[in-house]
Amino acid sequence: MESIWKNILIVGASSGIGEALARQLANDNTQIALVSRRESELKRVASELKGKSFIYPHDVTAYEDIPGLFQKIVRDLGGLDMIIYTAGVMPPIGENEYNFDKDLTIIEVNLLGAMAWLNEAATRFGVAGVGTIVGVSSVAGDRGRRGQPAYCASKAALNTYLEALRNRLAVKGVSVVTVKPGPVATPMTRGLDNLPMIISAEQAASGIINAARRKTREAYVPGKWRLIMFIIRHIPSILFQKMKI
Amino acid sequence: MSVKTSVERSSAIRWNLPVLPSDHLENVSAWGMAQEAVSYVYRPSTVEGVRSVLQLALEKGMTIGLRGAGRSYGDASLNAENICLDLTRMSRILDWNPDQGVIRVEPGVTIGQLWRYVLEDGWWPYVVSGTMFPTIGGAASMNIHGKNNFQVGTIGDHIREFEILLPNGKIKRCNRVENSDLFHAAIGGFGMLGCFLSITLELKRVHSGMLKVLPISVSSLHDMIQVFEARMQSADYLVGWVDCFASGSSIGRGLIHQANYLQPGEDPMPTQTLRVENQELPETFLFGLAPKSMMWRFMKPFVNPVGMRTVNAARYHSGALHSGKTHFQTHAEFAFLLDYVPNWKWAYKPGGLIQYQSFIPASNAEEVFKEQINLCRKHKEVPLLGVFKRHKPDPFWMTHAVEGYSLAMDFRVTSSNKERIWKLASELDRIVVKAGGRFYFAKDSTLSPKSLETFYHEERVQRFLSLKKEVDPICLFQTNLFRRAFQPLL
Structure with a gap:
């Protein structure tokens, strides 16, 4: 389907959902800015896209670089219609492992990087009175699962941050879309077994784009996760702590 | 497909870019x-x-x-x-000589500010736009014209000199002798050569605050051009409104307004009529019951093809009733018709409007404008308003004016017709280029490099771009x- 957005910025674009989003959003009229750590991967993705693309190698934890880089990107594009933050990490955590270094990385990439980038976009879109902010979160943010404490916490915090942005910006004509995919087959989940109802990155990207197009406040991808997570959210804690999910 | 790498960098990825607040x-x-x-x-x-x-x-x-x-x-x-x-904050009047009618202003002074300042001394700007809100700096950058372009030329023809701050930080004084190239390139140079710091204008002596106005109804574009040709020697101002909805033999029908200055002695009370307070446009409508600031809301229901077809037809037929009957209007009333309804553009919300104005040599203007109107009808995008004017060439490098006519057409833009209007505009461009016509950057929204290929090769444009590089x-x-x-x- 033809993209309704011309100038698009994707943070976390060199693989997985970000790469699939870039492929699906690109057409002859789009200009896509791809931001990610690995320059070689960015070049590979960009070379296969339709339309015009720009690449910016960047580590989202280099927070002090973000205001200047954001301004440069929108200048290079000549404007901005949508930003998608899809950078995320989920390192494997052992059953009895409490590793602060890993936790810090998770919070920095999944949450603080998002805040640093999306604050810039929120300022600009608020002034423009138009724009779409998409934060790719996860169903994991709905409950504190035993397997991934920091990852769940990072996504829960991201959800709340995005909700607050939405409440601030709705009145200004800016839509903020929180997307909560279930498990997606990406490099991040490679090697993990028994992931339920896993979908491809392409399917996830398609769901995210549909949610952005419809300006859905909070979208589960695929949609059936909404019912599942509704049930899971309402399981009493005393029971949930006994469940191995 | 194209890929740009902003910066080649190694694994240590850091950006250290400037940030604007x-x-x-x-x-x-x-x-x-x-x-x-x-x-x-x-x-x-x-x-x-x-x-x-x-x-x-x-x-x-x-x-x-x-x-x-x-x-x-x-x-x-x-x-x-x-x-x-x-x-806009550079808006001081720097010098005024009421004996000679020469004024030096900063670029942010508006046309409204200017005429209000000089009128009571018996002067009026030679060239004003259809609205009094543009700044003199903007007007000079676009080398604007008025309804009297065929008589007095563009605003540039009445600029004695200006000071300009060049991109390299130097200030140059330019007039027809000193830095003459820059003078003729920066006027009409759409702000690409530098920033005007002061502009010295020569004004027109007037002997009354009133103009003699004669409405003339015309039943076709052919008649419109005939009337313009017959009257352009004697008229001080001529402007034609065109009903673009009319077709067949009535294509281009409309209403011309001719205006002439009053000669000394014709106005029994010039000091009265030259008072600014007697020039101001009325602030209310509906017999004084509603403020004019609300009027655009009353217009909004009509800003669509059906509504505007009705409005255009009504205007044509009511205009025909008054055709040939001379009346008097103040300078402000005649000149600033677009200000009669404050913020009338809001009736075009949310998508706004664009104006397509092209300038065609007199010899084939009738044929070209008929073709343009027909093309709009074919694309089912009839202009809601059409304005017709007579022009003459001027010495400014990037000028839009030709020895001929212009037709300005207003189109409402919506999310559903935007692509169609831009496509229509590119087809209209082809007709203009083929006819040896010109475009006007003050009005333009749609021109693409493809439409401008011939324009790029014009010697004057090459000269302009060389000066820009310099x-x-x-x-x-x-x-x-x-x-x-x-x-x-x-």
Whole structure:
């Protein structure tokens, strides 16, 4: 389907959902800015896209670089219609492992990087009175699962941050879309077994784009996760702590 | 497909880029509201302030787009994601000689400010636009014309000299003798050669605050041109309104207004009629019951093809009743028709409007404008308003004026017709290029490099671009319009 957005910025674009989003959003009229750590991967993705693309190698934890880089990107594009933050990490955590270094990385990439980038976009879109902010979160943010404490916490915090942005910006004509995919087959989940109802990155990207197009406040991808997570959210804690999910 | 790598870097990925404060960020709109841009807006009030913005742009690696009152219909004063240098606070009258009618103003002085300042001394600007809100700096940058272009030329013809701040920080005084190239290139140079700091204008002596106005109804474009040709020697002003909905033998029907200055002695009370308070446009309508500021809301239901077909037909037939009956109007009433309904453009919300105006040599104007109107009908995008004027050439390098006519057509833009209108505009461009016509950057929203290929090869345009390279080698001064129209040459 033809993209309704011309100038698009994707943070976390060199693989997985970000790469699939870039492929699906690109057409002859789009200009896509791809931001990610690995320059070689960015070049590979960009070379296969339709339309015009720009690449910016960047580590989202280099927070002090973000205001200047954001301004440069929108200048290079000549404007901005949508930003998608899809950078995320989920390192494997052992059953009895409490590793602060890993936790810090998770919070920095999944949450603080998002805040640093999306604050810039929120300022600009608020002034423009138009724009779409998409934060790719996860169903994991709905409950504190035993397997991934920091990852769940990072996504829960991201959800709340995005909700607050939405409440601030709705009145200004800016839509903020929180997307909560279930498990997606990406490099991040490679090697993990028994992931339920896993979908491809392409399917996830398609769901995210549909949610952005419809300006859905909070979208589960695929949609059936909404019912599942509704049930899971309402399981009493005393029971949930006994469940191995 | 194309890929740009902003910076080649190793695994240590760090950017150390300049940042402009977000408190200067503003959403800047083209007057027609169909185009917008987010920019860092600076509004200096002194020459030093302007210089410091130039310095800031150089330090931060940004470009500067000049903006006056933002009255260009399209993107001529937009500079997306870069600096917008808004000159509206540079609005002082620097010198006024009421004996000779010569005034020196800063670029942010508006046409409204100007006529109100000089009228009671018996002077009126030679050239004004259909609205009094543009700044003199903007008017000079676009080399605007009025309803008397065929008699007095453009505003540039009445600029004695100006001072300009070049992108390299130097200030030059330019007139027809000193820096004559820059004089003839910067007037009409759409702000690409530098920033006017002061402009000296010669004004027209008037002996009354009133004009003699004669409405003439015409039943076709052919008749419209015949009347213009017959009256252009004797008229001081001539403007034609065209009902673009009329077809067949009535195509181009409309109403001409001719206006003439009063000669000395014709007005028994010139000191009265020259008073500013007697010129002001009425502030209410509906027999004084409603403020004019509400009037656009009453217009909004009519701003669609059915409504405007009715309005155009009603205007034509009511105009025919008054045809040939001379009456008197103040200068302001006649000149600033577009200000009669404050913010009338809001009736075109949310998508806004664009105006398509082309300038065609007199010899084939009738045929070309008929073809344009028919093409609009074929695309089912009939202009809601059409305005017809007579022009004459002038010596400014980037001028739009020709020995001929222009037809300005207003189109409502919506999310569903935008693509169609831009496509129609490119087809209209082809007709203009084939006819040896010209375009006008103050009005333009749609021109593409493809439509401008012939224009690029004109000697005057080449000269202009060489001068741009000479005074602004790093292209510090840019706008969305400049990037859109001149991208292939950058």
